[in-house]
Amino acid sequence: MDWKTQKVLVAGSGKSGIGATDLLKKVGAEVIIYDGNDKLKEEDVLNKLENKEDVKVILGELEDSVINEIDMMVLSPGIAIDAPFVLRVKEAGVPIWGEIELAYVIGKGKLAAITGTNGKTTTTALVGEIMANYYDKVDVVGNIGNPYTTTAFDSTDDTVTVAEISSFQLETIHTFKPDVSAVLNITPDHLNRHYTMECYTDVKMSIAKNQDSNQPIVLNYEDPILREYAGKLTNRIIWFSSKQKVNPGVYLEGKNIIYADGKKETFVTTTEDTTLVGIHNVENIMAAIAISINMDVPVDIIRETIRKFKAVPHRIEYVETINDVIYYNDSKGTNTDASIKAIEAMSRPTILIAGGYDKKVSFDDWAEAFGDKVKCLVLLGQTAEQIADTVKKHGFTNIIFTESLKEAVDECAKNAKPGDAVLLSPACASWGMFDNYEQRGDMFKEYVRAMCEK
Known part of the structure; x- marks a missing residue:
């Protein structure tokens, strides 16, 4: 895409919207920031940007004339896809992307993407540390706090990106295609946004919708929703389980965590060689192992990183x-x-x-x-x-x-x-x-x- 020919409306002036605007400016697009909060000050919004030159800010009402002149809208994840102004943009035939899609299209390198109702932040942080102990250039991004859009422009073919992806962010992907994806679990959450568990589940599982048949998705075998949904997937499934042996996958045998690849079984670590507490963290560790092995990291690097890893803030x-x-x-x-x-x-x-x-x-x-x-x-x-x-x-x-x-x-x-x-x-x-x-x-x-x- 020739971004220099694109006029893009970025909806939302928070961290996600500012990250998207900064990225779009770097690739040469013309950008309008829109925020429905008319109590904001234009100057305050512009001062958040790395480069505010020629960026227009619209606060309050979004006029049809603006919708008619834009080529695309990038929607911040905090804004519902059925918000009235979003529906107007959609009805006008304007493509609607999210920050994740934008960063993916512009970014380069290998990508591991992690979602689920719980455990995302711990698993993403652990996978990020494992990658950083093996690869030279690693970015840990997404819902963990650092927008994907802030790193995409400087990424290269040698960059490894580890992304924590929320259901809100997955609502607006189109071509997003991780090399390895993971869904840790699915339990009721955000039903005020997604309305039904079926819709919430479909959005979560869309993380894998563009993957090839040889690209793996890591799933929790002890989650009944994921076990049932697995039959709909066309890509390679790597299970993890804290209760039974899975192959291919990662499983718990006494205190030992084992990885099976269909041909051989490899000891990775023990539940005693980590500072993380609780069986849910054992499952997070198993998911991280499955992701990391399928991102071609040697087992000894994985083992040593798990041993030194500290719990993320605000999680027990x-x-x-x-x-x-x-x-x-x-x-x-x-x-x-x-x-x-x-x-x-x-x-x-x-x-x-x-x-x-x-x-x-x-x-x-x-x-x-x-x-x-x-x-x-x-x-x-x-x-x-x-x-x-x-x-x-x-x-x-x-x-x-x-x-x-x-x-x-x-x-x-x-x-x-x-x-x-x-x-x-x-x-x-x-x-x-x-x-x-x-x-x-x-x-x-x-x-x-x-x-x-x-």
């Missing part, structure tokens, strides 16, 4: 021990399945902080997971009442309501006894009370560590 992250009470930050637990994994990883009686933005999901399975682990539930946010009603139906009544995260931490400190754990694992998104889950987790750590100073 150790914070402090105060009066023999251990505080864990699992702010990345933004849905019920992720929070269940964190609860299962606890080895002490646990005071659980939960609640937040309502994504229209059920909390029944989450409440059932409390078992004898959760001794007290501290709630905050939009979903507090809904969660309380649900856990009461399941026989759990030790509930404390709070108005802020600071109050929640204070209540935990009052109620915790030596030998307990305090776990922030909200089972909900952070929106409404916080900018993102990182801010929520950082504030939790700040409040906890402030107690050490008293």
